[in-house]
Each structure stands twice: as structure tokens, then as C-alpha cells.
Amino acid sequence: MxxxxxxxxxxxxxxxxxxxxxxxxxxxxxNGPLVNELELKLKEYLNVDHLLYLSNGTIAIQIAVKALDLxxxxxxxxxxxxxxxxxxVWEGCEPVFVDIDRxxxxxxxxxxxxxxxxxxxxxLATHVxxxxxxxxxxxxxAKRHNLKVIYDAAHCFGTLYxxxxxxxxxxxxxxxxxxxxxFHTTEGGAVFTNDPAVLKKMSYFRNFGHNxxxxxxxxxxxxxxxxxxxxMGLCNLNYIDEILAKxxxxxxxxxxxxxDTSKFGKIKINSQATFNYSYYxxxxxxxxxxxxxxxxxNGHMVFPRRYFYPCLSTLNYVKQYDxxxxxxxxxxxxxxxxxxxxxxxxxxxxxxxxxxxxxx
Numbered sequence: 001m002x003x004x005x006x007x008x009x010x011x012x013x014x015x016x017x018x019x020x021x022x023x024x025x026x027x028x029x030x031n032g033p034l035v036n037e038l039e040l041k042l043k044e045y046l047n048v049d050h051l052l053y054l055s056n057g058t059i060a061i062q063i064a065v066k067a068l069d070l071x072x073x074x075x076x077x078x079x080x081x082x083x084x085x086x087x088x089v090w091e092g093c094e095p096v097f098v099d100i101d102r103x104x105x106x107x108x109x110x111x112x113x114x115x116x117x118x119x120x121x122x123x124l125a126t127h128v129x130x131x132x133x134x135x136x137x138x139x140x141x142a143k144r145h146n147l148k149v150i151y152d153a154a155h156c157f158g159t160l161y162x163x164x165x166x167x168x169x170x171x172x173x174x175x176x177x178x179x180x181x182x183f184h185t186t187e188g189g190a191v192f193t194n195d196p197a198v199l200k201k202m203s204y205f206r207n208f209g210h211n212x213x214x215x216x217x218x219x220x221x222x223x224x225x226x227x228x229x230x231x232m233g234l235c236n237l238n239y240i241d242e243i244l245a246k247x248x249x250x251x252x253x254x255x256x257x258x259x260d261t262s263k264f265g266k267i268k269i270n271s272q273a274t275f276n277y278s279y280y281x282x283x284x285x286x287x288x289x290x291x292x293x294x295x296x297x298n299g300h301m302v303f304p305r306r307y308f309y310p311c312l313s314t315l316n317y318v319k320q321y322d323x324x325x326x327x328x329x330x331x332x333x334x335x336x337x338x339x340x341x342x343x344x345x346x347x348x349x350x351x352x353x354x355x356x357x358x359x360x
Contacts, residue, residue: 001301001303002301002302002303002337002342002346002350003303003337003339004303004304004305004307004335004336004337004338005180005279005337005338005339006339007179007180007184007186007339008184008236008239008243008339008340010232010235010236010238010239011235014235014238015231015232015235018034018227018231018234018235019228019231021034022034022227022228022231027227028226028227028228029224029225029226029227030207030224031207031224032226032227032230033227034227034230034231034234035053035224035225035226035227035230037230037234038053038185038230038233038234038237039051039052039053041234041237042190042233042237045237045240046165046167047164047165047168048165048167048168048192049194050192050193050194050195050196050199051167051190051191051192052190052191052199052202052203052206053185053188053189053190053225053230053233054188054189054190054191054206054223054224054225055187055188055189055222055223055224055225056176056178056187056188056189057083057154057174057175057176057177057178057188057189057190058083058086058087058176058189059189059221059223060174060175060176060189060190060191060223061083061084061087061088061124061150061152061174062087062090062091062221063191063202063205063206063221063223064150064172064174064191064202065087065088065091065093065122065124065150066091066205067172067191067193067198067201067202067205068121068122068148068150068171068172068198069121070091070093070121070122070148071092071093071121072093072094072119072120072121073093073094073095073096073117073119073120073121074088074093074094074095074096074120074121074122074123074124075096075098075107075112075115075116075120075122075123075124075147076088076095076096076097076098076107076123076124076125076126077097077098077100077106077107077124077125077126077128077312077326078097078098078099078100078311078312078313078321078323078326078327078330079100079105079106079126079128079308079311079312079326079329079330080126080128080152080308080312081126081154081308082312082315083152083154084124084126084152084312085312085315085318088124089317089318093121094119094318094319095124095312095318095319096115096117096120096319096321097312097313097318097321097323097326098111098112098115098321098323099111099322099323099324099325099326100128100323100325100326100329101325102325102329103267103268104128104131104133104134104267104268104269104270105128105129105131105267105329105333106125106126106127106128106131106132106133106134107123107125107126107133107138108325109133109134109137109138109141112138112141113141113145116145116147120145120147121147121148122147122148122149122150123138123141123142123147123148123149123150124149124150124151124152125138125149125150125151125152126151126152126153126154127151127152127153127155127156127159127166128155128267128308129155129267129278129279129281129335130153130155130156130157130158130159130182130275130276130277130278130279131159131267131268131269131270131273131275132156132159132161132166132270132272132273133151133270134270135151135161135166135169135170139169139170148171148172149169149170149171150170150171150172150173150174151166151169151170151172151173151174152174153166153167153173153174153175154174154175154176154178154181154189155176155181155182155276155278155279156175156276156278157175157177157181157182157183157240157276157278158182158183158240158244158276158278159273159274159275159276160273160274161270161272161273162272163274166273167192168192168194171193171195171198172191172192172193172198172202173191173192173193174189174190174191174192175189175190175192176188176189177189177190177233181278182243182244182247182276182278183233183236183237183240183243184232184233184236185225185229185230185232185233185236186228186229186232187225187229188225188229188233201218204217204218204220205218205219205220205221205223206220206221206223206224207220207222207223207224208220208221208222243340244276244277246340247276247277247278247338247340248277250277250280250338250342250347251277251280251338253344253347254280254336254347254351257347257348257351257352257355258282258351258354258355263284263285263355263358264282264283264284264285265282265283265284265332266281266282266283267281267283277338278338279307279335279338280335280336280337280338281307281333281334281335281336282333282334282335282336282354283329283332283333284332284333284334284358285332285358286332287331287332289332289357289358290306290331290332290333290334292357293334293353293354293357293358294306294334296353296356296357297350297353297354297357300349300353302337302349302350302353303337304334304335304336304337305334305335306330306333306334307333307334307335308330308333309330309331309333310330311323311326311327311330311331312326313326313327314327336350336354337350
């Protein structure tokens with residue numbers, strides 16, 4: 001079985017060395033030494049000033065919304081994983097969907113200002129598949145209208161924008177370190193900010209609001225992560241440059257095999273970005289062609305993913321908005337398998353099936 005992705009795993013001896021230390025210290029969670037070490041090493045690798053390691057990327061968005069005191073309406077994208085929208089709703093706000101750019105698949109800045117009302121307090125934009133949004137345009141709009149900006153950068157580990165980590169932009173940036181991600185800690189996530197005051201608020205939120213063992217500074221939740229998860233992150237961080245290089249190689253191999261034809265559409269990468277190739281999406285000519293291709297791949301035990309589907313503006317717990325581009329793309333896009341030990345022979349096989357299916 002060839003899934004759309006599978007986790008990178010370090011040598012088990014490397015992980016066990018960390019586990020041995022956890023056993024010896026008998027310190028399993030609650031801001032342990034490995035969590036602190038991982039935060040420090042991530043800040044160094046990513047060249048960012050502030051981050052907090054969390055239990056997952058969804059709670060990262062929820063904490064970001066709360067830390068920025070967002071209320072009312074939050075402008076967001078309909079083309080993202082459901083956590084982007086559900087977190088807004090979970091925090092008692094209303095998602096206002098703005099359609100995406102047909103080429104980049106990111107929220108279309110040209111449509112944002114028309115969606116701003118007196119109830120708008122923020123913009124939550126996703127860097128789709130690790131492809132940075134038009135950050136300059138979004139932040140110029142936010143500044144004109146006194147709005148906060150959150151970027152969902154779940155796919156963005158290793159992506160740069162204008163030479164800096166994408167995690168260095170916006171009021172708060174969130175990420176996911178889930179097992180399916182390019183860099184993972186089994187389960188996990190993070191929040192990033194350039195504002196020390198916001199960081200302090202989020203640090204309270206992460207740990208029930210504790211300001212000492214018998215004092216509480218604010219409301220909070222349990223968003224901490226464990227020493228076992230941090231250990232996986234520390235191991236995987238040693239391999240991250242190798243992982244990034246492999247993903248780029250996989251993408252280039254697919255490009256060579258698939259894009260000498262005009263049968264597929266492809267995401268346009270931001271020209272000011274250094275891309276991380278975390279996924280390999282292709283856009284087919286119709287939903288019928290997509291479903292036919294998936295059936296054929298499944299028959300060969302290959303399982304791509306309709307990523308992102310369905311369009312989030314169609315969810316049954318949100319107000320409906322007209323987002324025709326997102327609705328169209330979400331029906332025709334899928335991600336082909338991409339993971340560290342995917343062989344060129346397998347990429348060739350997958351590509352032949354995909355191409356052959358388009359001729360039916």
C-alpha cells in the first residue's frame with residue numbers, strides 16, 4: 001500500500017537514547033527539559049525569536065485567536081484543512097470566506113477589503129501546501145483597517161519568504177508537527193509571534209493559565225506537549241535538511257514525468273519564496289477525471305488524497321459564501337504520494353497510471 005504520505009522515522013536507537021533519559025528523570029510532561037531543548041533548537045534552526053511548542057496545530061489556531069482578542073468576524077480562506085475554519089467557530093467567531101487566487105490557491109488579497117465590515121477583527125490566511133500567501137498585500141490591508149493577522153502555516157516548515165522563515169510574519173503564525181507533516185513530533189504544533197506580550201499570553205493559555213503553582217493569570221487550557229513527542233522532534237530535526245532535499249527531488253521527478261503535457265494544472269509558487277515541496281498537488285481537468293484517476297490508482301494500491309476537499313464554505317455549520325474558484329479547484333485537485341523513502345521506480349509507476357488514465 002502506497003499512501004499519500006508516511007512519517008519519517010529516525011533510527012530507533014537515537015529515539016531510545018532520549019527515552020532512556022526520560023525514564024531516568026521520571027519527568028514525562030509539564031514543560032520538561034526536552035520540550036525546552038526542542039523550542040530552543042527550533043528557534044535556532046528557523047531563525048525566529050519566539051515560539052511555543054504545543055500539543056497540536058489545531059489548538060495553536062484556537063490559542064492564536066484568543067491571544068489576539070479576536071471577536072465577531074474573521075476573514076479566512078475556503079481552501080484549507082477544516083481546522084482553520086472549525087477553530088474560528090470553536091472560539092465563538094464567524095468565518096467570512098474570501099475566494100482564492102486560481103493560480104496560487106491562496107486567499108485572494110484583491111477580494112479581502114470588500115469583505116471587511118465593522119465586525120471584522122482579523123484575517124486568518126493559510127499558506128496552502130507551504131506556498132506563502134501574498135504576505136505584503138495582506139499585511140498592508142490589515143494595517144489600513146487595524147486588523148490582526150494569523151497565518152496557518154501548518155505545511156510550511158522550511159519555507160522562506162524574502163529570505164526569512166514564513167513563521168516570522170503576521171501577528172501570530174501557527175504550525176502543525178503532526179505525523180503527516182514534513183517535520184513532525186508524532187503529534188504537535190507551535191505558535192510563533194514577534195510580540196513578547198502576545199507570547200506571554202499564549203504561554204499562560206498553554207498551561208491552564210498558571211502563573212505559579214497556586215496562582216492563575218488568565219483562563220487557559222491544556223495545550224502542553226510531552227517529553228516523548230519532543231524527543232521525536234529532536235531526532236527528526238537532525239535530518240530536516242535531508243528531508244527537505246528529498247521532497248524537492250521527488251517533486252522534480254514528478255514534474256519531469258507529468259508536466260511535459262498540458263493535461264494537468266499546477267500550483268504557482270510565490271516568486272519571493274524558497275519552497276519546501278511538502279506536498280505534490282495536481283489539478284485535473286474535471287472532477288470526473290479526478291475520480292477516475294483515483295479509482296485507477298487505488299486499484300494499484302496507491303492512495304492519493306483529495307486535499308483540500310470539500311470546499312470549506314460548504315460546511316453545514318458556517319454561513320454560506322460564494323467562492324466559485326475554491327469550489328471548482330477543490331473538486332479537481334489531489335495530492336500524489338510524497339514521502340522520504342518513496343523510490344523513483346514508484347514515482348514512475350504512479351505517473352504512468354495517472355497519465356494513462358487521462359486518455360480514457
